[in-house]
Amino acid sequence: MQSAITLEISRRNLLVSSAAAVAVTGVAGGAAAQPAGASMNHTTKVSFTVNGASRDLDLDNRTTLLDALREHLHLTGTKKGCDHGQCGACTVMVDGRRVNSCLTLAVMHEGDRIATIEGLGEPGNLHPMQAAFVKHDGFQCGYCTPGQICSSVAVLEEIRANIPSHVTGDLTTQTQITEAEIRERMSGNLCRCGAYSNIVDAIVEVAGTKA
Template identity: 80%
Template structure:
């Protein structure tokens, strides 16, 4: 006959024990993930940028965009946050002479780079020719997109000078020329909600002539 000295386990006790085991094993991965996320929240880097000719050292979260580094850490608020998705061009700055959407790139990716914002192009009383042309031709209304428009415009003229073709460039073997079609195509990534496009084109054409 089987022994009758073994303790009996009720159905209720079994269910309670099983539930406790499931809770403990299910919680372990979640706890580990939470601990990892908590540690990753504190990953920072020290970077050095040359912004508008001045060396600036920053201690920043690795996830900080270049746009936020400029606005929130260096307080250069001329560069605007528009869509924050790289679709409007309001955050355009120049990095090592090339225009980029600063909302789409991390600041840590530009350690040692030279960054030019709208503040570095000119100052009141000593405007950059492109800024002066925008003022003359009313190339803005609300002005929110204007810093990105101007930075992009300056870079556009350099692209044409360097003979970098666009989608409307007629010949890949001849020097690219300044035309309304070229300017409109190259500036198509900069959106103006006020619709000052024709005035912007006129300003760029005049600035190109002044530079020449």
């Protein structure tokens, strides 16, 4: 019994001393990696063009493009929905291509041209896609609408550039604007109100083609 107790105490001491040694080594290693008096830079200056205007920001390196637009530039038309790139409410266009702004860091867009819903049109001078959404009731609550419209504009540009989708049949000819193409390309933009058929009608009208 005595030897068993002694063994248990010795084992406990060994574990405690090992943990302490690891902790000390980690602290020492961290101190060696960072010279005395030095500090890590957690912010970065970034410059990009937003809706035609040059913007300069000093941002925490972890700031998403979505938060830079909403919290720093107060362009709140771009919505934060799922914040996981699954709903499309935060869609903006970067150099003409649509991106989920919640999934990309602002510091990655140095020198880029960014367009948000605010840059497409304004009351009295709507973008054709905005006007078509109004005409065809392409929204209900409106929360997803900015992302839907930005994505719709980019979708037509993708088709004109002959970029195929998963439903494109013939890759050797110009991609046609069809309902199947539009629905596939817009599938990343969710509308919880269910205005999908009206959204398709709006896109078709702007494209000038009967799908």
